[in-house]
Amino acid sequence: MDNWVIALIKVVFIWTWTLLIATLMTWVERRGSAMMQDRLGPNRAGPFGLFQPLADGIKLFTKEDIIPEKAHKILFSLGPILFALPAFSAYAVIPFGDKLVVNGKEIILQVADVNVGFLYVVALGAMAVYGIVLGGWGSNNKYSILGGLRSTAQLISYEVPFGLSLLAVVLVYGTFSLREISLAQQGTFLGFLPNWGIFKQPLGFILFIVTAYAEANRVPFDLPEAESEIVAGYHTEYGSMRLGLYLFGEYVNMYTLAALMVTLYFGAWHLPYIDMSKFLGPVSYGIASFLVFFLKTAFFLWLFVWVRWTVPRFRYDQVMGLGWKALIPLALVNLFITALCIQLTV
Amino acid sequence: MAKNNNAPITGDYVTINIGPSHPAMHGTLRVVCKTDGETIVEAIPEIGYLHRGVEKLGENLTYHQFIPITDRLNYCSAIANNVAYEKAVEKLLGIEIPEKAKLIRVIMKELARIADHQVCVGILGVDLGAFTPFFYLIIQREEIYDIFEWYNGARLTNTFGRIGGVNADLPEIFHTKWPKLKDTIRKANDETDKLLTHNRIWMDRTIGVNPFSPEDALEYGFTGPCLRATGVKRDLRKDEPYYFYNQFDFEVPVGKHGDVFDRYYVRLIEMEESIKIIDQAYTMYKELPPDAPLMAKVPKIIKPPEGEIYSAIESPNGELGFFIKSDGTDKPYRIKIRPPCYMVYQAFPELVKGEMIADTIACLSSLNIIAGELDR
Secondary structure (H helix, E strand, C coil): CCHHHHHHHHHHHHHHHHHHHHHHHHHHHHHHHHHHCCCCCCCCCCHHHCCHHHHHHHHHHHCCCCCCCCCCHHHHHHHHHHHHHHHHHHHHHCCCCCEEEECCEEEECCCCCCCCHHHHHHHHHHHHHHHHHHHHHHCCCHHHHHHHHHHHHHHHHHHHHHHHHHHHHHHHHCCCCHHHHHHCCCCEECCCEECCHHHHCHHHHHHHHHHHHHHCCCCCCCCCCCCCCCCCHHHCCCCHHHHHHHHHHHHHHHHHHHHHHHHHHCCCCCECCECHHHHCCHHHHHHHHHHHHHHHHHHHHHHHHHHHCCCCCCCHHHHHHHHHHHHHHHHHHHHHHHHHHHHHHC | CCCCCCCCCCCCCEEEEECCCCCCCCCCCEEEEEEECCEEEEEEEECCCCCCCHHHHHHCCCCCCCHHHHHCCCCCCHHHHHHHHHHHHHHHHCCCCCHHHHHHHHHHHHHHHHHHHHHHHHHHHHHCCCCHHHHHHHHHHHHHHHHHHHHHCCCCCCCCCECCECCCCCCHHHHHHHHHHHHHHHHHHHHHHHHHHCCHHHHHHHCCCCCCCHHHHHHHCCCHHHHHHHCCCCCHHHHCCCCCCCCCCCCCCCCCCCCHHHHHHHHHHHHHHHHHHHHHHHHHHHHCCCCCCCECCCCCCCCCCCEEEEEEEEECCEEEEEEEEECCCCCEEEEEEECHHHHHHHCHHHHHCCCEHHHHHHHHHHHCCCHHHHHC
16 A cells, blocks of 8 residues: 555544544533433434434534625635634644554554644644634624634633643653654653653643643633623624534544643553553554543543533633733743753753 | 722723623613723613513502412512512501411422522523533422422412412422422532532632622612622511511521622522521421411402502512502502612612623622513
């Protein structure tokens, strides 16, 4: 097989897989919240209501596509695309397993092992905000504009600690490539701790997870859409699949962020203390590494849902306060301590 | 956010219209806000979207026919409205209702208070983004509504009681359900307490948000939990006891700052106090013989003597008063209702001035403005 065929298969696979997970997540969210709230949730379409996302998708596709008369037509159409596209593309540089050896050919389970994979993810994450702001602005609706404004305010407060907490990881592993970071997390250090990012960057992880929730626009940072305050925020005027793209993009974003958490802080496909590659065949090892990676990601996806239905929402000046007064100083301290430790040990 | 109430209202402001159809508006309320960014410079509430001419209807209906109309005032606790109205007419007639009727009224009214507070606290959570406590509370409210339904068939608009007493004894289901129900209500309140009260985000969102001084609150005519949240210990059940309230042992919780948190917490504690009251009333009820009368002697057609009275009870939202003027016919000459919401809502523009849009919504839900009661 040619390399490009393999690359194409990987692209198609990860694309479908991401779509599938995002679709399933809408179901998990609704059933999960129902479980927490003593309700049943959607349980009619298919077994356990599993086809509910499908029904929702069909509904969204067949709805009338309305562009408000006073809206800026181009920006209005551009908004959802700008939001969903980076979300779909961001997964390209994140690994989804170690490697698969077929017919003596080694296939790395990652679409592209870019040496600046890190920056790529951060850049695309920041791009999504354009989708929200332009969609909000283009809608020509006051609530939408407020949603867009909140989104920018939120961006400038969480993007800096987000980057700084990632920078500390880069310092620890000395590389921007996500695959190399994953590989470096094998084995143990200090004799007993798994060689995972969380143990080397505990504070960094907390900062990262908080900012990741802000990046994903999830409760407690869902101010841009805050349904009880500004109706639906930036997507108030959207309907049909344009709305679908926004809603869907959010879940894809969540998946990317959860995968990033696993890659950076939870040892990617490595199990603690066990080296799977030693006693598994080349193909089964590839599949096992994929499954381990996915199960870890699934936990963080569930955490997103869990938090969403537990805590209230911040006010937007409080988000900025949290970002500038707490997260950025902490991230800087974390970066400083990390640098100091590396300087002293190396 | 520091409040600056003296800033002149000039310059370029965005006018945002919240309501009457808005996901955060409780009923058909409308607030026109002038905003600077997200800060409210001026909020102008517009009322009357649910005006149904309740008071005028009263002039064309007989005294008994008006009872179902009162259901539609504060529809979260219809029973409290019924009791308030019936008590006013009884005062006008100068009749004393039997003990058993009084106790049934107390029990049902306190159940209605719990239901009302559950809705208010739950919705406040929803408005601040915490969805889950709402369901815990609403499930318990449904249980309370089951008791109401067994009483006379209606869950929401109960049309409870008659002038001169009550039409039926406590339903069978109450005796079996109450001992368990009070525990589940407590558990739901406990869970809400755990999820919200000491949650850092919740505290940030509610403590110190639109505080109100007791002087201002009294000036505006605040009553009920909103007044008690400012620290004024005013509760008609204690201050002007009616029925057996002076014999019950219960506390009147008060807050300190009159902010959203205090209003929320006062309501949460009041539910517990209501449970205590129901328990005591139920004990007294059980001591009465089972065939004790439920109705006082009332003529078939009620024609009160000429005169006018004002009578108020402590409804879940505060002092709910009925002024009735009779001209000696079978229909009242004038009925004037004093709803607690109306007075509280007057202060709304002052409360939210200088706050942010998100706080406006929190303020509105913590004041528990019910459009049906406000507009009548």
